[in-house]
Amino acid sequence: MLPRFSRLAVYENPEVDKMAGVAMGVATAWLLHNLELLQKSAEKDHHPQTQSPLFGKLPAEIRNEIFALTVTEDEDLSKPYGRQTYYWRPEFRGPRRFNVALLRTCKRIWLETRPLPHKLLRNLPWAFFLAEENRRPPEYRDKGPRQLERAQKFLTTQWQALETIQIFLQGLTKGNIEGFFREPLLQPSTIIFTIRYTDWLYWESQYRLGLDSRQMRWTRLPDTVTKVVMEFEIIQSREQELNNLIAELTRLEERYRWYRRDRKSLRILNSKKPCVKEWTWDGPTNYGDGRTWQHHPSGYKMTYVVKVVEWERDEA
Incomplete structure (x- = not known):
């Protein structure tokens, strides 16, 4: 039988749980507020980039499919696990990572792709x-x-x-x-x-x-x-x-x-x-x-x- 994990004593303390919950709630509210301000700023001041075929010709539905294929989770094979480890296996040959570099390219793409990581959490x-x-x-x-x-x-x-x-x-x-x-x-x-x-x-x-x-x-x-x-x-x-x-x-x-x-x-x-x-x-x-x-x-x-x-x- 395996021992219970080392932090269990903390989780079992209701006062600690309550304090941690309050702290997480405040931090979450602060982050969401700042994200909301960032989104309003990007919506107000961004280049529409209609000169680009990506935005000027392709409909939003097709762009979303392209973005979904780009912003995904996969194995980072640049840092491979050893093949003889107990955890090397299909889909775990290297650390799992979210490919979110696309979100950093420009405000227009950030506005369209921002919901994708959240959808990945829900669907994967x-x-x-x-x-x-x-x-x-x-x-x-x-x-x-x-x-x-x-x-x-x-x-x-x-x-x-x-x-x-x-x-x-x-x-x-x-x-x-x-x-x-x-x-x-x-x-x-x-x-x-x-x-x-x-x-x-x-x-x-x-x-x-x-x-x-x-x-x-x-x-x-x-x-x-x-x-x-x-x-x-x-x-x-x-x-x-x-x-x-x-x-x-x-x-x-x-x-x-x-x-x-x-x-x-x-x-x-x-x-x-x-x-x-x-x-x-x-x-x-x-x-x-x-x-x-x-x-x-x-x-x-x-x-x-x-x-x-x-x-x-x-x-x-």
């Missing part, structure tokens, strides 16, 4: 690592929701825009998950829990795959959650074990339910076909200092299998 899963230090990228400083530096600067509206979040979960325990959700501004509607191959209990010795149904039943998710997605990853040679686990989840679905703070439950609704998606990718056979294990194939790569199961709010 924001990733968190609820894992030990060597299992998360170096820019993720702890196990709390403010683990990234840019998250520490979020406005209230930006926290509220995080409707879908992804948590790389090393240790499914009540303390881990509830401790993470003590951030009051974090109220997602969809949570994606990703359990990587090396996050399974005693994966090094091929210990039987399993989920602790008691921890699931004891854990209370925010009341805003209407869907839980679990991504289960295993190496290809152990795929049948994962199939057996998913079959158990559906056969004993009353035991494997998620619950919210309001005591309403989320369950696997499609028991005939619980696995809604699956894919494979090629990753390393060894980690860290190059250590490998007997049940890994020889060579520098092996196939990883990911299977996805969804829990949804049971309205019956």
